[in-house]
Amino acid sequence: MKEFELEPGEHVVLQVRKHWFLFLGELLPFAIIAIIPFALPKILPFAPPLAQYATLFDYSTPTMRAGLGVWLLITWTSAWGAFTRYFLNAWILTNNRIVNIKQRRFFSREVSSLFLSRIQDVTTNVSGILQSLLGIGDIKAQTAAEDVEFIMHGIPRPEQMRDLILKYVPEGDSKPTGI
Amino acid sequence: MPDQPLQPFAPPTALLEYLPDNISAGAIVEWALYIVFAFWALYTIIAIYHWLKYSHASWIAFPSIALHLFISFSLMAYALSGTLFI
Numbered sequence: 001m002k003e004f005e006l007e008p009g010e011h012v013v014l015q016v017r018k019h020w021f022l023f024l025g026e027l028l029p030f031a032i033i034a035i036i037p038f039a040l041p042k043i044l045p046f047a048p049p050l051a052q053y054a055t056l057f058d059y060s061t062p063t064m065r066a067g068l069g070v071w072l073l074i075t076w077t078s079a080w081g082a083f084t085r086y087f088l089n090a091w092i093l094t095n096n097r098i099v100n101i102k103q104r105r106f107f108s109r110e111v112s113s114l115f116l117s118r119i120q121d122v123t124t125n126v127s128g129i130l131q132s133l134l135g136i137g138d139i140k141a142q143t144a145a146e147d148v149e150f151i152m153h154g155i156p157r158p159e160q161m162r163d164l165i166l167k168y169v170p171e172g173d174s175k176p177t178g179i
Numbered sequence: 180m181p182d183q184p185l186q187p188f189a190p191p192t193a194l195l196e197y198l199p200d201n202i203s204a205g206a207i208v209e210w211a212l213y214i215v216f217a218f219w220a221l222y223t224i225i226a227i228y229h230w231l232k233y234s235h236a237s238w239i240a241f242p243s244i245a246l247h248l249f250i251s252f253s254l255m256a257y258a259l260s261g262t263l264f265i
Contacts, residue, residue: 066208069258070215073251077219080247084226087243088233101233106225109233 004099004111014093014164018154019136023086030079037068081106091152093161095168098141098150114150116169118143124158141165212258219251 006012041057044050059068088103095116102110119141126137137158141150155161227244234240 063204063208065260066212066258069254070212073215073219073254073258076250076254077222077247080243081222081226083243084229087237087239088229103229103233106229 004113006094007096010094010096012092012094013168014161016091016093016152016155016161017089018086019134019156021130021134021136022154023083026082026086027079030075030082034072034075037071091155093164093168098165100150100152114141114143116165119165119169120144122162122165124162126158139165216255219255223247223251 037057037059041054044054057064059065085103085105088101088109090101092099092101097113097115100110100112100114102112104110121140121142123140123142124137125140126132126135131137135157136154139150139152139155139158139161143149152158152161226247230240230244
């Protein structure tokens with residue numbers, strides 16, 4: 001990672017991304033789009049007015065092969081682009097700060113840091129059956145300035161992340177509270 | 180509300196009849212493929228640029244790029260294999 005320079009004595013403790021299950025959810029539309037050309041010839045006969053068009057989906061003809069190839073190429077490339085964006089979004093916990101790297105889209109990247117010494121409160125939120133079973137949750141790190149907060153959505157094992165954050169918060173007069 | 184039953188529309192292949200005589204359907208498909216591949220190449224270059232710039236140290240960067248190129252070229256070969264016979 002070259003988005004930020006580690007200070008002397010600083011080291012990366014943990015790097016997390018959104019939970020893989022949430023990413024699978026993002027892939028679902030692409031999977032549905034990919035199977036449409038194979039599903040349509042089987043579905044159309046069930047709708048009599050449209051049944052005659054089922055014969056159009058004959059992938060032994062050159063034009064339809066080209067069409068299917070392009071369809072799948074666009075779908076695959078879009079899915080891979082989604083994976084790229086998923087992978088380039090990350091939260092990095094060092095022994096000094098939390099670095100939030102947001103890759104909204106290509107050529108739109110935001111890197112922000114929250115120093116652990118400023119953290120007043122760390123809150124985890126796990127709500128929902130799947131989230132509880134898979135250990136997916138949110139973490140909110142709040143500073144003294146009420147409008148400054150870091151929210152990490154959909155990270156795996158948020159309690160572990162919270163404990164690590166609290167572990168590396170420097171000792172002081174106002175030790176933050178973990179909820 | 181229309182009270183007549185729906186009439187089947189003409190399939191898209193019927194549009195090919197309106198093409199000028201000196202342009203074949205195969206040529207149109209071929210040029211459409213080239214345009215799609217050009218967009219694919221541009222998108223892929225931009226994505227690879229991001230992978231290499233921001234995740235060059237990650238072990239997953241190169242396998243991800245290699246997998247993308249392999250699957251994409253396979254799909255391109257499949258798409259082009261049809262046009263060879265037009």
